[in-house]
Amino acid sequence: xxxxxxxxxxxxGVGKTTSSAAIGTGLALKGHKTVIIDFDVGLRNLDLIMGxxxxxxxxxxxxxxxxxxxxxxxxxxxxxxxxxxxxxxxTRDKDALTTEGVEAVLNELSKDFEYxxxxxxxGIEKGAQMALYFADVAIVTTNPEVSSVxxxxxxLGILQSKSRRAEQGLPPIEEHLLxxxxxPDRVSEGEMLSVADVEEILAIPLLGVIPESEAVLxxxxxxAPVILDVQAEAGQAYSDAVDRxxxxxxxxxxxxxxxxxxxxxxxxx
Amino acid sequence: xxxxxxxxxxxxxxxxxxxxKTPNLEQIKLGLKEKIAQVPQFFNQAPLIIxxxxxxxxxxxxxxxxxVAGCRELGLAVIGWRTSEGNIPxxxxxxxxxxxxxxxxxxxxxxxxxxxPAKDPHVVIKTVVEEREVSQxxxxxxxxxxxxxxxxxxxxxxxxxxVSAGAEVLAEGNIHxxxxxxxxxxxxxxxxxxxxxxxxxxxxxxxxxxxxxMLSDALQKIIWKDAAQVLxxxxxxxxxxx
Numbered sequence: 001x002x003x004x005x006x007x008x009x010x011x012x013g014v015g016k017t018t019s020s021a022a023i024g025t026g027l028a029l030k031g032h033k034t035v036i037i038d039f040d041v042g043l044r045n046l047d048l049i050m051g052x053x054x055x056x057x058x059x060x061x062x063x064x065x066x067x068x069x070x071x072x073x074x075x076x077x078x079x080x081x082x083x084x085x086x087x088x089x090x091t092r093d094k095d096a097l098t099t100e101g102v103e104a105v106l107n108e109l110s111k112d113f114e115y116x117x118x119x120x121x122x123g124i125e126k127g128a129q130m131a132l133y134f135a136d137v138a139i140v141t142t143n144p145e146v147s148s149v150x151x152x153x154x155x156l157g158i159l160q161s162k163s164r165r166a167e168q169g170l171p172p173i174e175e176h177l178l179x180x181x182x183x184p185d186r187v188s189e190g191e192m193l194s195v196a197d198v199e200e201i202l203a204i205p206l207l208g209v210i211p212e213s214e215a216v217l218x219x220x221x222x223x224a225p226v227i228l229d230v231q232a233e234a235g236q237a238y239s240d241a242v243d244r245x246x247x248x249x250x251x252x253x254x255x256x257x258x259x260x261x262x263x264x265x266x267x268x269x
Numbered sequence: 270x271x272x273x274x275x276x277x278x279x280x281x282x283x284x285x286x287x288x289x290k291t292p293n294l295e296q297i298k299l300g301l302k303e304k305i306a307q308v309p310q311f312f313n314q315a316p317l318i319i320x321x322x323x324x325x326x327x328x329x330x331x332x333x334x335x336x337v338a339g340c341r342e343l344g345l346a347v348i349g350w351r352t353s354e355g356n357i358p359x360x361x362x363x364x365x366x367x368x369x370x371x372x373x374x375x376x377x378x379x380x381x382x383x384x385x386p387a388k389d390p391h392v393v394i395k396t397v398v399e400e401r402e403v404s405q406x407x408x409x410x411x412x413x414x415x416x417x418x419x420x421x422x423x424x425x426x427x428x429x430x431x432v433s434a435g436a437e438v439l440a441e442g443n444i445h446x447x448x449x450x451x452x453x454x455x456x457x458x459x460x461x462x463x464x465x466x467x468x469x470x471x472x473x474x475x476x477x478x479x480x481x482x483m484l485s486d487a488l489q490k491i492i493w494k495d496a497a498q499v500l501x502x503x504x505x506x507x508x509x510x511x
Contacts, residue, residue, distance in 0.1 A: 124417075150416050153433045157415030201451075203413050203431060 002110040005117045005245075006135035007178075008159075010151030012122030014143045015180035018216055019238075020119035021049045022227040023139065026242030028083035029227070032114040035074065037105075038088035039131035040121035041096055047087045050077065051223020061089035064101030070108055079228065084113075094127035106134050124158055133164050137174045137245075139207060143181045144193040149201050152177075156202065176207035178241060183212040184257045195255055208241030210234050211254040283460035284316040284348065285480075287340070289324045292332055298339045304480075305343055310419075310439060311458050311480055312345060318369060319350040321358075330360035337366065405441065414438055414452065434474060443467070454499075455482075462501045467511065471497040481506050 007020040017040075024036035038046035041061060047053040052075050058068035063086070070086075077083035086105075089096065109116050120131035132138060138159050142152040159173050160166055166173075179198055186192040195209055210216075215232030219225060227242070229235040233254045240250040289297065305312040317340055321328045337347050349369040352358070361368055405424025414420055414428060416435030426440035429447050436452035438444055442464055444456045449470035457464030457479040464478050471492050474485050478501045488508060496511040 150434055153416040154435065156413070157418045157433075157436075160412065160415070161418070200449075201433070 002113045002116050003137060004106060004110075004135050005115060005137045005139060006120055006132045007117060007139045007141060008120040008128060008132055008155050009122065009141040009148070010124060010128075010155040011143075011148045014141050014148050015210070015216075016122070016141050017045050017049050017119050018220065018226065019139065019141050019178060019180065019210075020117050021046060021225040022235075022238040023242055023245070024115070024117040025077075025080050025083060025225040026227045026238055027115045027117070027245075028077070028080045030242065030246065031082065033082045033084075033112065034115040034117060035084040035086060035109055035113045036117040036119060037086040037109075038119050039097070039127055040119065041088045041127060042090065042093045043121065044088040044090040046085065046119050047075075048223060049220050050085055050225065052077065052085060052087075053223070056087045059087045059089040060105070061092045061096040063105055064096065064098065070105065079224070094121070094125065094130070097127065097130040099130070099133065102130055103134060124154060128155070129158065129162055132159055132173075133162070135159075135163060135173050136165075137176065139176050139178050139245075140202070140204065141178050141180055142198055142202070144179055144183075144187065144195070144198055146193065149193065149198055152202055156204065175204040176245070177202055177204050178207050178210065180210040181212045182209045182255065184255055188257055195252075206252075207244055208237055209252060209255050210237045210241070282316065284318050285312075285345075285460065286318045286320050288320045288322075289328070289336070292324060292326050292328065294332065294335055294339065297336070298343070301340070301343055301345075305345075308455065308477060308480060308482060310437075311455065311477075312343075314344060314346050316348045317345040319347060320352065321350060322352040322356055328358065330358070330363055333360070333364055337364075407442075408440070410438075413448075416452070431470075440464070450476075453477075456499070457501075462504075464501075466499040467497075469496050470494060471508075476506070476508075478506060483508070 007016050009016050020036055024034050027034040036046060037060060038044055047056050055075050058073035062068040063070055063073045073086055075085045075087065077085065106116060118131045118135065121127040140152050140155060142148050156175060159175065163173055165171065177199065179195055183192055187194045199206055211233045213232055213234035215229050215234050216226050219229055226232060226235050227238040237254055240253060243250050319336060340347050347366065349367045351369045351371055407425040407427055408422035410420055410428045411430060413430045414432045414436040416433045419437045420426065422440040425442040426438055427445045428438060431448035432438055432446055432450050432452045432454065434451040439455045439458050441457065441459045441461060444454050444466045446468040449472055450468040451472045453475040454466050454473060455477040456466045460479050462479045466476055471488060472494055473488060476483055476499045478499060481501060481504060483506045491508040492510055498509050498511050500507050
């Protein structure tokens with residue numbers, strides 16, 4: 001059976017799709033056969049971040065409606081072995097997702113894949129609920145600011161009450177906190193919540209802290225998941241998070257202010 | 270007639286009493302609406318008694334009935350009215366609501382119009398008036414109460430975790446929170462003025478006991494981010510350190 005991971009947040013624009021692409025790619029790089037599903041029906045983005053937008057023919061909703069088979073709709077990543085993408089439909093809306101349809105697709109994917117990463121849309125409505133309903137693991141993506149933290153808290157409540165595991169009285173979804181767009185300088189100036197603040201409010205284990213980085217925007221525009229950028233701190237931080245997700249221990253990096261060296265200051269780095 | 274069909278019992282219910290002080294209906298309705306908006310959960314279908322004893326002018330049947338209709342419109346369940354012994358209006362029997370005895374006057378006269386049928390020795394009529402407080406079991410929550418979640422306990426509530434901002438915990442009895450209280454906590458929601466709220470870390474949006482509430486702005490000036498208890502003293506909330 002595959003492990004179903006939902007990347008969710010409640011709030012929009014915090015980095016769910018970036019994180020889904022990075023973590024899915026990271027799992028595949030570690031040799032685990034992984035598929036990433038874009039649940040954001042109507043606002044398809046994952047294909048852009050993954051750089052395969054020109055190869056989308058059939059989508060998730062086509063498969064649910066049995067207009068296409070899974071193998072027709074799945075897009076094999078060109079860079080990373082063992083990585084596949086199931087794109088969302090851009091012309092439909094969230095109502096096209098039915099519990100039975102999603103379950104059937106997930107069951108079929110479970111036969112072939114080790115990990116299924118579900119990229120949730122923002123909000124707490126149907127699309128988001130569908131993305132998290134069948135999850136075994138949740139990665140709650142949060143920016144270090146109060147509104148994002150509160151929305152994450154709300155999503156945690158929904159994970160505990162409206163997921164399949166909750167409804168059927170199974171062991172609860174394994175919850176992980178992923179803090180994204182972290183800027184230690186702004187934390188020290190009191191403009192941003194610290195990791196400790198976010199952890200205290202949400203009270204779930206920390207999976208990783210991704211520093212705010214220009215590499216993320218660059219990666220998105222180039223259509224290559226940022227985890228492939230091994231020079232970038234954000235890429236390295238995602239690698240660490242994937243390792244922790246797989247049960248390895250990794251020290252937390254990029255959460256302290258870096259002292260600027262003489263040359264860096266001189267060159268305005 | 271068998272004893273199994275029904276049983277007559279006495280019972281004590283805590284209700285809300287609306288003391289009418291002026292016959293100014295519009296003002297009353299506006300004020301009520303405001304109060305209800307603050308704690309809608311507490312007032313929804315709450316049993317209500319209208320007390321007209323302290324009204325500055327005699328209350329007419331018309332006025333009374335408009336008031337009852339207004340209360341019902343606001344979602345309150347009017348169950349009766351009361352006034353003092355010497356102040357009973359002439360329309361007493363026309364208003365279709367029972368005139369209830371005052372809180373401290375306990376006069377329950379059960380007079381049977383016809384004498385007990387002593388002729389039939391097999392039938393014994395017994396009136397059993399039972400009065401007891403039923404204690405509700407304590408509700409225990411071991412996981413964080415998240416934003417948007419609501420927990421209601423018919424008795425005491427114990428949360429061995431935190432109550433997040435945007436979450437709401439309500440109890441008819443006391444509330445104990447062995448973690449941070451960042452959301453709303455309402456104790457004694459059915460009118461128990463002796464209920465209290467205890468928490469390890471006070472950061473609440475709102476605390477209330479029996480409808481008397483306080484918001485975070487006021488709380489921050491008293492106790493903040495520290496262990497605290499909330500209790501009601503002479504109808505005023507008091508925040509004390511633990």
